[in-house]
Amino acid sequence: MNNILDYLKNKQLVWQGNHNNNVLAAQSSGYPELDAHLEGGLPEQGMLDIHSDTGIGELRLFLPYLLQRQIQQQRLMVIIAPPLQINSEMLAEAGFALERILVIQPDSAQDALWAAEQCLKSGCCHSVLSWQNELEIHQVKRLQLAAKQGNSLHFVFRNQQNNSLSLPVTMSLQLAPSHEGISIKINKRIGSWNNNKVTLNMRQHWPVLTQPETQATYADNLIPFPNRRVS
Amino acid sequence: MKKLWLYLHFPNLQLDCLPSEQSQVPTIVLDGKRNQTTQCNSLAYEQGVQLGMGLGTASALVSNLQVIPYNPDIENNKINEIADSLYQLTSDINLQTPNGILLRCHNMLAFYGGLSAYWQAIQENLKQLDVQYQFATGATPFAAKLLAKTQFNHVTDDAKQLKNALLQRPLEQTELAFKTVEKLKRVGIRKVAELAKIPLSDIAKRFDIDLVTYMGRMLGELHHNVRFYHPEKKFNRRIELLYEIDNTEVLIHPLKHLLSGLEHFLKIRDQLTEKLIISLQQREQATLTFDLEAAQGEYQAQQWQSLLRLKLETITLLAPVYAISLQTGATFIRTPDKQDLFAAKQGALSEAQFISQLQAKLGNDNVRSLLLNNDFRPELSSAYGSAHAQAHSVAVLQKDRPALLLSTPEVLTEQVTINSGPERISFGWWDAHPVLRDYFIARTQTGRWYWVYRDQQQRWFLHGVFS
Known part of the structure; x- marks a missing residue:
């Protein structure tokens, strides 16, 4: 009886609830709280889908991770179709080597996808950052393959509205503004399931870009009492 | 050292430049100015076309005749290409435009160990080029040329045989002007041999100097200077x-x-x-x-x-x-790339190859690098450069700068609350672009972080986004 079960397990014909076979190779994101929440950190390769408004700290959140990758890997970082001009002073101040960064401003969304695929599969880039609102499943699959081939990580920044489709990405995060920093919700992560929200306190990382708690209207865990009286 | 020259004559050079399918159709090359067939392929020849024929005669003989206008440029290009490939085998090459090549072989024989080995190497090369050729050796350039043009087609260093063959050639086939040949005929001289019997000084008395130099050079009595070919530096x-x-x-x-x-x-x-x-x-x-x-x-x-x-x-x-x-x-x-042996290489491309691939598709202006300038004005301190530009290091890097900048500041239209500031930037009063601004970090109602400034007229602008 047991033998049969072992046999079936070995053949991978039985799925178990606690099955955790394909754990992602992960690296620390630079924030211990977030690492604990993500059970290890951010993926080393693949596609990281980030739903976020522009200007709430979505790029700053990943800078420690990107910097660590740049120092370790000595490869290029490519920024494709940023919504505004990239400020080199800020990146230099954060410790990035500017000659290891390329910015690509394609003329069309088609060119942007092409550039992203080339960068990912060339093996010359440790990370590719792109701003791409419209993505389809077959495009994501293709980019995932390219990322695997070139051992590269693709950060895709998208607006929160385009949230309906579930894409075959490695990890999908939803970012929301918070007075103290930024709150992160994991939409999807290969290998595990954790739907909780975590709010990172960024007071020590970006002191001028946080507001004291007193100004906050409500804390995350409070439910406002209804104003209208129920008779 | 006994002198020896090899001449290669390419009678059908322009036809040889055509693709191989063309040999299935009778084809001629026609010199339009003189209305003469200058080259014809074997199919046309079999049906009776001969060199020198006019277009009317040729097309009357062959119904499906293909006529190609003679173009010296094509022959010139091809002869250069042939010389270029022969240059790998032999050092001294002289181009006899439009369709001949002269090689000085006596100084190459020691290297090849004999004339037959040398000729074999040349033949191998010509085979690859797929051209028709006639050839001959000779003691002087003119002798080799005359023998090659009259289809001697022997490569030998036997001086006697060469001399005999040369003396048998009729004067019509030499380089001499038609008028001179006619004059010589009238005095009964028809072959090279008959002319060679007369001493040069005697020829000079009765005929012009061109004949004297030609004969002198052909028989090796006068020195013949030739200019040698140098391969082009650029492709x-x-x-x-x-x-x-x-x-x-x-x-x-x-x-x-x-x-x-x-x-x-x-x-x-x-x-x-x-x-x-x-x-x-x-x-x-x-x-x-x-x-x-x-x-x-x-x-x-x-x-x-x-x-x-x-x-x-x-x-x-x-x-x-x-x-x-x-x-x-x-x-x-070429210098070999110095690469780290132990660094894992992911793809087949090097970084420079990868960047040129991006540039080829997207255009040079769309692939940029990041640059820094020594300037306190935010719009000037940070800039894009060409893909291979190297950023200079800058004396002071300011803290708390936004990741994204608007290329031109826009009037602030959203309601914001100011979180920190002001930071005054007063710069450039000595050049055409003075700046006096108070910068603030502000937060919008929706939680975005803006970098805004107030100018001297108390107007508010949005300049950056803390992404």
């Missing part, structure tokens, strides 16, 4: 297309031929180039010229081809293309 080749092409995808096929020629050219010189200049000649339109750049020196046709394919996608033709030419930019000696 510059042009092909005429047999049919016009109006599709850039089809254009890649003739270009492949040029690129493989380029690869051979650069490989034997052990050189690389970073730039190719390609001109497409369009019918009734201006020639379309574009550069193809690689970030690191390349010679391989394969690498250029992939760049070219990307480049052609971005090009629109105004009219069908009838000729293509390919030139190299500066070339330089």
Whole structure:
């Protein structure tokens, strides 16, 4: 009886609830709280889908991770179709080597996808950052393959509205503004399931870009009492 | 050392340049000015066409005759190409335009160990070029030329045999002017032998100096200076297309031929180039010229081809293309790349190759690097540069700067609350772009972080976003 079960397990014909076979190779994101929440950190390769408004700290959140990758890997970082001009002073101040960064401003969304695929599969880039609102499943699959081939990580920044489709990405995060920093919700992560929200306190990382708690209207865990009286 | 020259005569050079399918049809090359057939292929010859015939006679003999106008440029290109490939085997080459090549062989024989080995090497090379040729050796350039043109087709260093063969040639076949030959005929001189019997000083008394120099040079009594060929430093080749092409995808096929020629050219010189200049000649339109750049020196046709394919996608033709030419930019000696043996290499491309691939498709202006300037004005301190520009290090890097900047500040329209500031930037009062601004970090109702400033007129602008 047991033998049969072992046999079936070995053949991978039985799925178990606690099955955790394909754990992602992960690296620390630079924030211990977030690492604990993500059970290890951010993926080393693949596609990281980030739903976020522009200007709430979505790029700053990943800078420690990107910097660590740049120092370790000595490869290029490519920024494709940023919504505004990239400020080199800020990146230099954060410790990035500017000659290891390329910015690509394609003329069309088609060119942007092409550039992203080339960068990912060339093996010359440790990370590719792109701003791409419209993505389809077959495009994501293709980019995932390219990322695997070139051992590269693709950060895709998208607006929160385009949230309906579930894409075959490695990890999908939803970012929301918070007075103290930024709150992160994991939409999807290969290998595990954790739907909780975590709010990172960024007071020590970006002191001028946080507001004291007193100004906050409500804390995350409070439910406002209804104003209208129920008779 | 006994002198020996080898002459190669290419009677059908322009026909040889045509693609091989053309030999299935009777074809002639016609000199339009003189209305004379100058070259004909074997099919046309079998049906009775002979050299020197007019167009009317030739087309009367052969119903499906293909006529190609004579173009000395094509022969010139081809003869240079042949000389270029022979240069790998022999050092002293003299071009006898439009269709002959003279080789000085006596100084090469020690290297090859004999005339037969030398001739074998030359023959092998000519076989690859796929051209028809007549050949002969001779003690002087003119002797070799006369023998080759009269189809002697022997390679020998036997001076007696060569001399005998030379003396048998009639004077009509020499380089002498028609008038001189006629004059000599009238006094009963018809063969080289008869003329050779007369001492040069006696000839000079009765005939012009051209005859004297020609005979003197042919018989080796006068010195004959020849200029030797030097291979070109740059690759510059042009092909005429047999049919016009109006599709850039089809254009890649003739270009492949040029690129493989380029690869051979650069490989034997052990050189690389970073730039190719390609001109497409369009019918009734201006020639379309574009550069193809690689970030690191390349010679391989394969690498250029992939760049070219990307480049052609971005090009629109105004009219069908009838000729293509390919030139190299500066070339330089190849030096091996120094790469870290232990660093894992992920892809087949090097970084410079990868960047040139992006540039070929997206255009040089769309692939940028980040630069820094020593300036306190945010719009000037940070800039984009060309892909290979190196950022200078800057004395002071300011803290708390936004990741994204608006290229031109916009009037602030959203309601914001100020979180920190002001930070005054007063700079550039000495140049044309003075700045006096108070910068603040502000937060919008929706939680975005803005970098805003107030100018002297108390107007508010948005300059950056803390992404």
